[in-house]
Amino acid sequence: MEIILKEDIANLGYKNDIVNVKSGYGRNYLIPTGKAVIASPAAKKMLAEELKQRAHKLEKIKKDAEELAAKLEGVSLKIATKVSSTGTIFGSVGNIQIADELAKLGHNVDRKLITVKDTVKEVGSYKAVVRLHKEVSVEIPFEVVAEEA
DSSP states (O other): OEEEESSOBTTTBOTTOEEEOOHHHIIIIITTTTSEEEOOHHHHHHHHHHHHHTHHHHHHHHHHHHHHHHHHTTOOEEEEEOBOTTSEEEEEEOHHHHHHHHHHTTOOOOGGGEEESSOEEESEEEEEEEEEETTEEEEEEEEEEEOOO
16 A cells, blocks of 8 residues: 655654555554555645645755754763663663753754664663654764762
8 A cells, every 4th residue: 555654654754755555554543643645646746746845945954954963973972870780770771861961962852863773771882873854864872881879
């Protein structure tokens, strides 16, 4: 089933992308929740016209994402957390903690844009990916250290 996405959906596509999904996923979830519409010829024409009119706005959004990516390029984070005597973290470090650390440095990044490749349960060095735009992403190294008592 071919559909047009109305918003960004993780692991599927971005707004205004035309993607193929299984019929049940499209009919039972994406279309009823308003996240997508069926990609009929008329809908494709409307999408093309809308994209043509919004081309300059999309360029500005991409340019802003590239500027933020340039600012985030040299950033590396240290996240202090409570650790047991064996070096295991109580809980885990995820995108919320990384977004908080970036906010402390003056970079306001939505936590939903941050993905951590591995589950962070021990002290060490890791990498997170910030997807600012469908063509712009930045890899941010971060180190998890023990919190000083």
